[in-house]
Amino acid sequence: ARTGTPEVVFAGGKTPAETVGCLAGLLDAGLPLACATRVDPETAAAVLDRWPDAHVDPVARVAWVGTPPPPLGEVLVLTAGTSDGAVAAEVAATLAASGVGCRRVDDVGVAGVHRVLAVAPDLAAADAVVVVAGMDGALPSVVAGLTDRLVVAVPTSVGYGAAFEGLAALLTMLTACAPGVLVVNIDNGFGAGVAAARIVRSAQR
Amino acid sequence: ARTGTPEVVFAGGKTPAETVGCLAGLLDAGLPLACATRVDPETAAAVLDRWPDAHVDPVARVAWVGTPPPPLGEVLVLTAGTSDGAVAAEVAATLAASGVGCRRVDDVGVAGVHRVLAVAPDLAAADAVVVVAGMDGALPSVVAGLTDRLVVAVPTSVGYGAAFEGLAALLTMLTACAPGVLVVNIDNGFGAGVAAARIVRSAQR
Amino acid sequence: ARTGTPEVVFAGGKTPAETVGCLAGLLDAGLPLACATRVDPETAAAVLDRWPDAHVDPVARVAWVGTPPPPLGEVLVLTAGTSDGAVAAEVAATLAASGVGCRRVDDVGVAGVHRVLAVAPDLAAADAVVVVAGMDGALPSVVAGLTDRLVVAVPTSVGYGAAFEGLAALLTMLTACAPGVLVVNIDNGFGAGVAAARIVRSAQR
Amino acid sequence: ARTGTPEVVFAGGKTPAETVGCLAGLLDAGLPLACATRVDPETAAAVLDRWPDAHVDPVARVAWVGTPPPPLGEVLVLTAGTSDGAVAAEVAATLAASGVGCRRVDDVGVAGVHRVLAVAPDLAAADAVVVVAGMDGALPSVVAGLTDRLVVAVPTSVGYGAAFEGLAALLTMLTACAPGVLVVNIDNGFGAGVAAARIVRSAQR
Amino acid sequence: ARTGTPEVVFAGGKTPAETVGCLAGLLDAGLPLACATRVDPETAAAVLDRWPDAHVDPVARVAWVGTPPPPLGEVLVLTAGTSDGAVAAEVAATLAASGVGCRRVDDVGVAGVHRVLAVAPDLAAADAVVVVAGMDGALPSVVAGLTDRLVVAVPTSVGYGAAFEGLAALLTMLTACAPGVLVVNIDNGFGAGVAAARIVRSAQR
Amino acid sequence: ARTGTPEVVFAGGKTPAETVGCLAGLLDAGLPLACATRVDPETAAAVLDRWPDAHVDPVARVAWVGTPPPPLGEVLVLTAGTSDGAVAAEVAATLAASGVGCRRVDDVGVAGVHRVLAVAPDLAAADAVVVVAGMDGALPSVVAGLTDRLVVAVPTSVGYGAAFEGLAALLTMLTACAPGVLVVNIDNGFGAGVAAARIVRSAQR
Amino acid sequence: ARTGTPEVVFAGGKTPAETVGCLAGLLDAGLPLACATRVDPETAAAVLDRWPDAHVDPVARVAWVGTPPPPLGEVLVLTAGTSDGAVAAEVAATLAASGVGCRRVDDVGVAGVHRVLAVAPDLAAADAVVVVAGMDGALPSVVAGLTDRLVVAVPTSVGYGAAFEGLAALLTMLTACAPGVLVVNIDNGFGAGVAAARIVRSAQR
Amino acid sequence: ARTGTPEVVFAGGKTPAETVGCLAGLLDAGLPLACATRVDPETAAAVLDRWPDAHVDPVARVAWVGTPPPPLGEVLVLTAGTSDGAVAAEVAATLAASGVGCRRVDDVGVAGVHRVLAVAPDLAAADAVVVVAGMDGALPSVVAGLTDRLVVAVPTSVGYGAAFEGLAALLTMLTACAPGVLVVNIDNGFGAGVAAARIVRSAQR
Ligand SMILES: Nc1ncnc2c1ncn2[C@@H]1O[C@H](COP(=O)(O)O)[C@@H](O)[C@H]1O
Ligand SMILES: Nc1ncnc2c1ncn2[C@@H]1O[C@H](COP(=O)(O)O)[C@@H](O)[C@H]1O
Ligand SMILES: Nc1ncnc2c1ncn2[C@@H]1O[C@H](COP(=O)(O)O)[C@@H](O)[C@H]1O
Ligand SMILES: Nc1ncnc2c1ncn2[C@@H]1O[C@H](COP(=O)(O)O)[C@@H](O)[C@H]1O
């Protein structure tokens, strides 16, 4: 945790036993919190089997053992559509594990721009903003025009055809016409959460 | 003109003499109007040399010989940024040549969403909407959420890096999260103008 | 329905329960019709379980609860091959839900150009044309040369190898050498139906 | 010429002196004909300077020294648009150098399908067909449906935007929905000419 | 069969019942042979159930009902590796259905160039050559240098990583440095077979 | 400047006169500072002609009229190689215009990892880090492992071949295996500078 | 084995029976060792059924029958992360089958650059180095800066989103800013092992 | 030169003065040899102006000041076509600067496979092989099947259309069906030379 970020196991390509082993290693090393992302149901079961009081969020596919620090500050997490919810949940879980507060407003896609405008007070109250969007990925462009907070943009693989598994949203976000937009990998809610937490902590220093 | 669209020469890969020859051929065939797009300065000079009263629009790179029909109805043409102006001018010139009215509002990029909202009365007054945008190409998604008119979206090659010569804007528009968005080729102001003119004419039938 | 288009739930990434919930929400809000696309068999069953008199089209993967407006005008829907049928069915169902008439002619691929020519009377009778094609996606280019109606082109993911999941057809349609062709996302029968319905309604205004 | 094809120097990346040297080498080796493609004006001048009675075709960018065999059979070469003319000229020059007859019909793009139908008698009279097309590249699909001759399809880099330097036309031709279409590289008029010549010679054997 | 090619149903996206229906339609129309490609085991069973004396080739995934014409001429079909066998079998079945003779030599990849050289007598005896190769797709380049026959090149989706589902082989074949190579779609054994049959028939005319 | 960022004109696609006009418009509106990026020599001359005391940085291609706020805090700007210098200069100029301090260390590519390690004290002293790298784009991955500061990664178009105009570096940065890396568009030094300035200001709030 | 490399069957697209047949063929031809890669559990079982004393490595998915030569020299095999282990195991198994010694150090990703520095003594002791990495693929760039040994870089398909199935890592390795890096196909542990073995043998000659 | 490779300045994106400055810096640091690649004529003149006895190779675009070590061993450098000569010259110059012997055989493309076979004695005599090829990039696959030496494959940007600036050749080489092929970046003659020199030196140790 030298970098101020919780140690996190990427369970993606690992067996349940491997993930449990990695988490145990972190705890054995004396860390107060061991976390895993991309946790499928089998892995979640294995974690709960080993540590019955572990925290498991099946939507975010995140699990942790131990106690996160108490929450500080507030990150606003916006999604463009319902289907972006799982990635937003990974952002929220990462923030929780990092000891940073989180406020979510869902389903504020740019096709209903009045709903976007309605989040203005939330933007003003936030230390940083994370915007999660698939398909056209246009939401960060609009949000960044409404705030002087940093906008961490997360393209998702939601969509079909020319969405090309998130490529369309990724390119949109990289070329967003408002400055202040920073981009992470497709579906990388964890990376967005870590970055937003660092912004909050630096604002609180 | 069987399809109700002015006969248009694509001067792109042609010499000035070839384009002049094509225009002369159309006029010889008895057409009241002969039009050319992608007209560079040399070609424009050659056209004016042959037909001193030809109409030449150097920004749109469009030229025509003869008299367009009087304008009918109104198409609203929006641009996201100043640099999209040349493509929007090609839309406007195509509408003029097609005998359709046109109203332009420029520089209403989504990073300043209040400027977009300010075009609401123009949207209500229009028979169809053409939206021209490069970079992230996000404007059609927002506009389509504000109107029940058809939105013809024109991606432009404006931008750099991950804009990939208009590919980013093209993918954004194809995956626009509001329905009612139809897309033409990158920088194809002519195609958008033809399509919008057909919508107006069908509304006026 | 401010935009004159039925409210439609994209069931794609949702559980049956979530889709049923979204539909119920729309009906609770007083809408006369609630529609869903990309409805798989499980979701269809859940919809029928909740609303036994719901309309379900298993080929189009579309379901709706309530009564669509009576049909107005006529859209001609053409397919290049049998395998494009499911996407064309989504177009047709969207038109029905939008209260617009629809006439389908299937399997008129350009390899049998005389069959394409035979639809000329249908083109003349239509208010707008939707062309659905995979593989080479060449049909809209030919059809747009035969009519002054707008042609809404829908590339499909039908094909293999260099069809690249619909990319080949998409690029063909975007570069169609006849003007008047407008393009939607790969397999987006819903978007094509909404657009065609708007053209018809504007023609009927 | 073991393969029955004239020895041809690709002048593309070579200096005029290098190309002249290569041609001289072929003639020194006793060949009756030495040919070069992609010959720019400087190279053409250098060739004529060395061999004043050389044959140079500036549109096709082909030059040869010596006498081609007398023409045998007939290949029909079709272009979709005027801008495809240079590539078609390379096909024709290659056929001439190979001793095969050639008949060209230009500007029969699929947007004017009646013009395509009008070539039916030419198709019936030909030993093989070469179709040259850029933009959407749809012409080979239509032509192959009208004939039992082999169709050699040449995509060209004509177009802009989503034409992607000939990629759109290439993919269209590879996925052509009529069988009997064989494809060469973008702008490869030489390759198409060689292939068509072999078909004619095998038909004449 | 106006184009001299057997009528063939692409069973790819169809149910067994649909394919059987298409075949029955062709036979009802009086055709002597009805053929289907991309026939999976279920479809094969349905075909045999309806026509117990149908011919089914499970490796080629081809089925036909009726009697093909007696074989004429000879096409040499080469494969680079064992895994290209299914596509080569589709070529062979198409040739058989077209009444054209076929000789196969397998596993002559360029990494063992002496095996390639050993097919020289077969090349000399053939009317046309079909080369089937995945991975690097290099075999047609070598073969075309050894013969004056036309080489129909079929890239296959065999390979992994940078083979990109056949894209690597496709590009290799399109840019083959020996002239006389013509290319069909990835895994398109049917198209290659049709083309080769036409070459043979034109040689026999 | 509602978003706390200087108003900046993108001179990229504009004539010198247009850029001067845009800057004058900003000053007329009462802004204390008007800035332009992507300023070529002609535009720089036009700016100096109009405002002789304008600040022009020819390497960064940035110009401004007026006085930036006094610098606050410190951003560390690292480059992997000498050729990344122009983009790093755009970062530095943007920081200066934003009233944020900047410290640059150049030529610390990962091939000399001991040079990277030597910047550890600079990392500890910085409020945020900007890493500019082309070719393999590997530097942000290493730097992010050495610090708990946010790392804003700027891929550059430096390189050739498989660098694909910055695409290789962009993908590397998006998939960086250390968390805390946020990415902007290729060559977008302006966007990185704006973002880093916001981090510093939020740390100073 | 003329090329000094064990004969290896690629079991990828083969049935268990086909792979067993290929191995038997090699043994019948008198080879002392017959090897197969990409061996799935069914194939492994079939191999053991036929040759009970065969060697099977289920992680590497490699199997062999016979006795490899005694190990000579040493190749250092590094992985960036745990998920790259299967590919590294294929490298190790190939080295073993080639009679070359192997030392593995795992999980030395560049985000923890001090762990990379700790392998310096291993680098000095090795005859060649193989670096296996997915995601950003940055490890070979760093390692090549620390050694004068050849670095064989193996990109893996580990990762998601912009990792694009190993493409990101592949491009990173091809553009590595340190010289001495040579690249094989994505996930091609076999190719890397063969190459490293040849380097060792040439060093031992 | 800790890594046993000459220090080399990449003059690609640098002014003549910058490159001269970098070379002077290396010499000032006491190195016996300072080298630059991608040297254009202006830079070459500037180098000769400063060091009249510098060595400049205008085809390879390489320059050096000082004396390379005497040559050791031999690398065989093969090109597929004349146009690959400049890249092969960069390989040769890099070998010379590294103190390694080099033997070149040009124009042995796979379309003339007997010429490839004729290099067998050269292969047997070499310590390592570098193969330079554009277009289809097929030569390394054939060469690797003829030798147990390592084959360093250099794709070049020679070609047009589907050669996609060297991408076709790059993919071919990465998927080469013979083992023992290692790949460097497109047009990277320098990287191939460094790698081959290391193989030779390790063989001579
Ligand atoms: N098949 C479809 N393709 C594209 N967009 C759709 C489709 N079906 C519904 N939509 C749109 O998706 C939005 C609903 O998304 P959601 O809120 O996720 O259900 C609506 O705005 C619809 O217009
Ligand atoms: N325009 C062309 N496109 C593709 N290949 C060509 C062309 N012109 C000549 N060639 C081939 O290029 C080879 C000659 O290349 P070179 O030795 O570089 O002159 C011959 O095998 C020709 O068959
Ligand atoms: N170098 C740059 N890269 C990306 N965006 C920029 C750059 N310079 C200015 N901008 C943005 O471009 C917009 C101005 O565009 P324009 O109105 O065309 O001058 C402003 O919102 C700036 O934030
Ligand atoms: N995992 C692998 N990746 C790439 N090539 C392989 C692999 N395993 C075996 N090969 C090569 O594939 C060829 C055998 O292919 P096959 O004849 O289809 O079994 C041999 O030349 C091996 O060198």
Ligand SMILES: [Mg+2]
């Ligand atoms: Mg929604």
Ligand SMILES: [Mg+2]
């Ligand atoms: Mg603007």
Ligand SMILES: [Mg+2]
């Ligand atoms: Mg059909």
Ligand SMILES: [Mg+2]
């Ligand atoms: Mg034309």
Ligand SMILES: [Mg+2]
């Ligand atoms: Mg084999």
Ligand SMILES: [Mg+2]
């Ligand atoms: Mg450097």
Ligand SMILES: [Mg+2]
């Ligand atoms: Mg790790």
Ligand SMILES: [Mg+2]
């Ligand atoms: Mg040659």
